[in-house]
Amino acid sequence: MSAQNLEALLHSRAVLAVGEPSSALERGLLRRLQASADSVVIADSWWSLHAHLHRRDDVPRLAVVFDAALISVDVVDALGASHCRGVIWTSAESIPDAVLQAARPHRLRFVGPRSAGFFLGGGLSAGEFPPDVAAGSLALIAQWGSIAAAAIDWAAGRGIGFSWAVTTGAESDADIADFLDVAALDPATRAVILQLGAVRAGRKFMSAARACARLKPVVVLQSRVGGREALTGTDPVRTAAFARAGLVECSTLDGLFDALTALARIPARPQVRVITVGNGAGLCALGVDAVLRHGLALAHCAPATVDAIGALAPRARALEGAIDAGPVEPQALADLCRRLMADDGVDYVLMVHSPQLDSAHQLYVDALLAAQLGPRLVTVWLGLKTALEARRRSTDAGLATFVTAGQAARALRYRWLHGRTRELLMQTPPPVDREPVDRLAMQQMLQAAAGRGDHQLPTPAADELLARYRLPLRTPAGAMAARGFELSIERHREMGTYLSITAVSGLLRSDTGIGFAPLDGLLAQRMIEAINLPLSERAQAPLAAALLSLSQIALDQPAVAQLRLTLALDERAQLHRIGDASVEVDPTPPLERRRLILAPYPDVLQKVVTTRDGRRYRLRPIRPEDEPALVTLLERLRPDDVRLRFFAAIRYFSHEMAARMTQIDYDRELVLIAQPDDEPETLCAVAHLVIDAYGERGEFALLVHHDHAGSGLGRQLMNELIAHGRAQQLQQIVGDVLRHNRPMLALAAHLGFTEKPHDQEPDCRRVELDLSPGAAATGL
Template sequence: MTGHILQPMFNPRGVAIFGASERKGAVGTMVLANLVDAGFKGAIVPVNPKYTQVQGLPCVPDLLHLDQPVDLAVIATPSVSVPGILRQCGMAGVKSAVILSAGFGEGGEADRSDGKRLMRESLELAQQFGMRLMGPNCLGLMRPSIGLNATFSHNQAFPGKLALVSQSGALVTAVLDWAQSRGVGFSAIASTGDAADLDFGDLLDYLALDTQTTGILLYIEGIKDARHFLSGLRAAARMKPVIVLKSARHAAGSKAAATHTGALIGADDVFDAALTRAGVVRVERITQWFSAAQILASSLSLRGDQLLILTNGGGPGVMATDRAADLNVPLAKLSDGTVTALNAALPATWSHGNPMDIIGDATAERYDTALRLSLADPGVDMIIVMLTPQAMTDPTACAQAVIDVVNSQTGYKKPVLACWMGEKLVNEARDMFDAANIPQFRSPETAVEALSYLLAHRRNRQVLMQTPGPALAEKYPDVAGARMILAAARSAGRKVLTTRESKAILNAFHIPTTQTILARDADEAMLAAESLGFPVALKISAPTLTHKTDVGGVRLNVRSVQTTRQQAQEMLDRVRAQHPEAQIEGITVERMAEVGHARELLLGVTRDPVFGPVIAFGMGGIAVEVLRDRALALPPLNGLLIDRLIAQTHAARMLGPFRDEPAVDRKSLDQILMRVSELVCELPEVAGIDINPLLAGEFSVVAVDARIELTERMPIQDPYAHLAIHPYPASFQREIVLDNGQVIKVRPIRPEDAEIEQCFVRGLSEETRYFRFMRMLNELTPEMLVRFTQIDYDREMAFIALYTPEDGEAVEVGVTRYSLEPDGESAEFALVVADEWHGRGLGSHLLEMLIDYARQRGVRYLFGDVLLQNEPMRQLAARTGFSEQVLESDKDAIRISRRL
């Protein structure tokens, strides 16, 4: 695979600073000084026509006659000059730029149009020359390991393994100041600013594969492209922990919604649901963010979740225990053997459990013994060691004992965190822990919280690894019929469907509903009730009246013809009198649902302006806004995601048996949730759904009332553009017949294919593996296996070919894949076929299928690097329309490419 497009930005051979000067306090002056002070070993080129020398370095007026390699330009000049500078950089072959300048439309009305014009020109030039831009209006970029500090911050960062990406430059400076005092280092620091070009998605995509980065911190104020953001976030979180701090949790701009579902959901709730789906961890306070930074910087890993709290004070132990309970961090149970050993070594008054209180006069030797025995207990996965500076305790000696025990661990090292409480008496101990790279915290609560972030990451990976659900289940819905109903409503000038239309849409997706008849007047209502059978429900039919109960438009358990006529007439008269402006179609008559010991639930969909459709589930009925019991998830869903969605609600406790109530039909409930997920995936014109109540009982689950609202505009051509997460493309499964008549199934890869993918690679000959990976490789590393099987269907695709013998299970016999480049138009591909299947036409079938899919996804250029001696691949590429070109960077390989 070729290097990442952001490699020149994060690892430049040379840096040009436009606006470099000697003027005190100028941004260009600080950037140049920072770059020199950080010890950047590449070329440093000040660019300013006013100087011939700046800060002791030769200064050039432009880059047109440059004789040094420059990959990164840092621009600290007025905004009006930026387009010209970018043109100059493009002509000089510079592939990346950091625009520190402001003045691109972020100010008042007077300069907004000119600023936007300048930004538009800058982006067009960047695209013309294949250049990527960070900013504008940003703090800059750091890569401490190579001495790259292209910022105007007053801080220098230590090298480390933690990456920081922030929309706020001010927050970056605060983090750097904190990190310097703690000795925390960074692999990369990026301030995105206005993110006109590079945004979170691009940077996360790079950091996901960056070998220097083991953990990522994000500070987010807003998201522009949800699909791109989640795509990069999911890619990064598959490889390493990601901790997010987001501001504006209570956005004043959140508008009240007309539906029950919309009334329950705020923008921050949706953001939480998106982060959960991405497998990352969110913190709410900057202090928690710092705690997360410290734990990530230590590169700790967890193999279990059982926590032991070791302390010399009972109170702090209880505090830690309480916080662990708050955060669902389970406490370890000491084995009998460990307890016996501790009894022999500790005072008789020790706590004999967890928290392990080794008494206030604990010595360094006592800490040593207790910690060693605890680490040896197989039931203990992680430990927080705490100390309060009591009269008989030496905090420094105890800290050294803890450090010695931690460093003596061999093989896998269980995480150990320190919490030395106090100030003056424990400052030296804290410095010792920092120097030993042992995370240390000032309070029991923050120590437990820090470990909870690692645990949350471990748990969230289970969600992250879920395939984003098939677009269609085995029993296909009538999508075409549903679209005709929606089109008819839109043609009639309506955005809100009637109850009957809404239920028809649900029925098209096999969601059970109560049978409904529309009656124009009280007499028709009487006839409809007699036809359906009693008891019935009467509901006003008026699309503009959202909440029928609030206007007196619902009557339940009507049990006779006479009562039906009377109730229907009263309802019509009352609603017409109170709402003369409403267009009333009549009354819907429904047979009362009989599901057996019913629970009233809410199932809804709303459209978030950033993340698109969001599914809500919780307790329903008329008090839904008062109860406010709901959980959210982004579609598409699958079984595990549905289980987690339901488990987050109070309603989950009512679904099982309690008192004399039997359990609800959970299988039917799960199926309906899956069908609603299908509906919103396949019908992008649906803006909102309200199913309230959804009656769930022991015999069945049925949608009693439904309301569907349409989007303002017709959706664009891409059928899944409205989704933040691309669904599993089940429709691209194929059966192909090889030249010898064998039938092969080809389908998109799934995460659960990891085992057969590994077996496939192991079964390849040494030569075939070398041809595919261009290096000696016996099997896929865990990281490679994750990358190859847990793919993002929006920007990559992998088709695997499966052969199922008559007497065995399916085996993988070939795979082809592509990965979209950050330019969004070109993609790198690869293909490999099992040795024993060579010469049967399988490679041609796979490559043609990949080309067809890539073309449909808007890929314009497909390329791949092939070893010169890989003659079979070169011949296949030639037959399929690929051309060859020599690679200057690698004399042993060529690049094959094709315009699609």
Template structure:
């Protein structure tokens, strides 16, 4: 739970820099204070790259943090060979003024050199990096960006430069700007991992031209979106990979809690609204305008597919507005006044709308009015917005007179926009963000509902079909559905359970596999060959729980058109069970590439099918997905196999299990209950409780890149009539290190539960999980004065080394390769 070290610190906050460049670098125009006396420049001649034996600010035993290399591509091997002696942690490869004859060859060479020399490389052909608050400009860009709280991560140098120019025009500042170039070593997922922990970054703008490798990208994006708003602008996918991939990518953004935008002009508007601290708790907004035209333009944007709605105001709200507004004004939603506004009137109207329990936010649209004191109205609106408990988004239409008023509102933290469409889109984006964040917290229930699937016979059947290199027969398709207890009646086999209702339109359901993002589900009408446009909403990624399955169905046009009123509750439940159990099938059988049930017909009590199609892939079923980390999926399922019921020597029962999002409150209670000594030994501070960001960070985790195990006992909950609840008594966690081979662990045991062997059990389970995921070592940093923790780790076979950078800490680590061999 303490801040974990990251190897990209040498890139984002270097303490020493070596410059190997044939071009003048902006870094030398104004040397940042933290690098004063710590920048060394290599001497480059026509035949040699000469690097001094001693570098500025470094002792003989210290490694160089960063080498900035900008040289003709044909001389890249010469430059890298020259800097090798100083063992740089990171090398930044900027483009020179000469193009490479073979960029792919440069990338392969850089990657090999980095592996041999235990070094990271950003590039080749990277934009570089800027850290405005530190004054660090490691790029060709002559102008330093303004300092701010937004990080910009990009796959394009040119778009990065354009975004910087645009941001300057709207006075948007950045915490970091980085473009990864050819991604020889450092890629987008690793940059996101660092920014998730960067205290200077509050939100992230991500520009993509291709989808990064599925699992690492998903894990990193899930981790950062759990604690910071992420806006993703992705281009080119529909042309390069087809509309189906784009629809699946949209589904992925929903599940990780990020927000995707489609147009360049939306990027800064999205960032502007997502850093707003007040976010709606629902989808219902009220519109208020000093004229009908602006309100109608906003309504045109908020069509039937919008994430927000404009519901009817409550009768009491309408009566109150009728008393506040002039005769002829409109008191329905949208609320429209035609008389000049006053500060008192706008305060009364907006306060009345905020008090309506059926309204989750207010959109205020104002046009210039020569008869009104618009600056005074805006100041009153700014004061009201700053203290409102629900979000207020404003649109002040115009430029010359209205621009300073928008700046006034922006200054108090309430987003102000120039046009009705951007303001309406901003509320729509807020609602989508809230919805996506809710989806991102969904995990499978701790135990499967209903009858457990017969996984082993199903896997054996798939292995047999694969070994015979043939398609599954109809009977084998039925067998696979039966093994996973999919509740459908096959009309080709029986007519004994009623008949379909001809008035209910037939449905279709298929699970497909995207080459990059793995399995996905699509639901809609029958004969779905042309369903999957890039904007089709009824797409979801496994694993599915009941909530996710229902959301998938309800996002389909077929649900809104007819199914919502035609399916009986019993049949709807069966439909959701079909989705859940086929999701389990795709999760547990990586050899299955495609499952199609089409058509599906509904009766009063059953679902019926006439056709099943199951296609297999070449993916081996010999390696179990639970031991391989479910690599065939973008999202790692909740690891139910790690749940264990145990008991202490005195007979008291307790449970060991992976943490879940709903454990946040229990984890905070656990933290508050620690003694000052335990808190200091674990966190090296007197931190009394987790911040909201830390709490989210340690309960909403990706079970592939990290793992948090908790020990719980059942105890009465005084806040719920003493009904039993899970009380956390121990917490163990690991997070993959940037090298992908190891992980850093953390362990804390409740004071009343120490010296009962709990720490050993938690660490042994953590070590076993790390080994099963293929990690080669696990390490942690322990206070040199924390003798009990060091003794515990010694008992588990850990080695204990001094931390060369901090004598008050010890690096305590275990070689998992040797551990597995000894077993």
């Protein structure tokens, strides 16, 4: 059900408590409810619960279950009929399947079991959290209440507030992905902190994570759980999935706290060039070492800045990536920092200050705060007794403040990682040569092997499979291999099918690059870069081609549970296969959504249509590498056509805008393009359908170049969007159309859309098409 009713749950003001609290934590939760809710009704027995439910006129929108024995199918039906929207299940006892099934028709959402509840910044507190959490712009989504409580308490001690926080527990219904959708759409949330111990549905999680990370920073801490609840550290496959989704991962709990500070206090910059300012050469060395250790760049001042600093602090020395201010007066230190921040070569100033007999922290805190230097100043007050007050006052003033230079540099790295991740997500991949493969023949071969009970594909059949997908043959006799590489297709219990590459030389092994199908040229290159070996572009090219072939096998052949082969890269940068490939066959492969965590290209939607004037067009879903052709189409539009499509006059179409239209999640949206049959490289029309986070409604947009308008091409594209909406079981398709766009309004009317005034834009009309069961079929 995705994010349905979860926003209403978070904004509840009236609560029904089911049963009496039985633990200190539950009693504390009830006290917080009573202190923050408009009303709390306690139904402590079967009789009082049913008496309250059958009033039907004042059942709260939220129920908190303290006694699971009181919840039955009849109770759930009564809650749903009374428009209750959510249930917090604090008990460790599982939620019965019959209860969950009864809740679905009412769209009644359950959070738990083992949920520590939630709170809304400045609103309801329905969780086991500190009572004085400030309102802010961070959302916290955690599976474990203990980590959530620690993070919230840490943030409260540093004046960082939350828009809301929720603990999902064991996730029988609402899960991490659902609340990521809520965070993505929430205007009060600027960034998201995520903690997870298990991924319930990999495909759903990745879809929600990618959607959220495109809009705002998401920092994640994974806490992997092994057998008997033993903590076993991070999972590299999850780590690769987080990176693919655009998340910034923290490896430790204290790293998560640094990320909290970075997201809440430190502004993003195109670059991260850091200069350290210290009141001693040793402190400067600590800062520079921390900056370099965390992969950041040292800032270099302009000569004019160095001269100005010399005038402000005559004993100051310019070092590599640092300024040793030496013994300096408080006001002079503040002026020095201000001058550095004005230098175009400096993005952040890392000030590391040690208390001395004649220079206590307090005076320097006063000077820096009075100067109001802004959030690009990152402070480190060393020590303990005198540093505590300095850190508190800096935090209260909104500065990012840390105990050590290493923590400060790590926080800056998280800021940098977020920007870099977004940049990588938006890169345009090169075109891929997609030679046709007889997928059906290979599927039949694998099915035949499974039918014979062959869990391992025989060597001749494995050779044929690899040859069909253009993977290298065995090494010719006498060929010398300069390097060896192990490539594989594997299955992960949460993340489904993944690909890996590792360089090998005898007993030595490199780092492993991990990726997920579908790959493109850029993603394959990043997998190769992850093994951390110096390879030339000439050497990388055949490896990337091999990874793309493996990706295609993973997409096309669900029966391949595992595939392993070793390739040799010779001195001429040619690949050969060493030994036999191992192909494990799965007679009962999992469903696609469990097997592939990223929606594959929907090639079944490709078709050729003929318009009224006899022209033939190829319609197909867009690919990331279509970006140049899309930009060419947009730049060839007339100004009026641009305004009708984008509701604004746009003269320049940026890479970011075009990437947003080409690099899509096929589970959440569809972009169909039209190419003339006689101009296969040209785009002449684009139709877009975006599905909301609830999976109920799609919003369309249509663009047809004026040279191809009036022929019925737009109608063909709209019919395809409507058919796709029905296949996705949408309830409604809507669109916003300018009032004077008469052709689009006429087309919408012809297709069965109803028209009404727009709620917020007087120059727009809203058109709506009902796709619910029983509605008249439309689209001809």
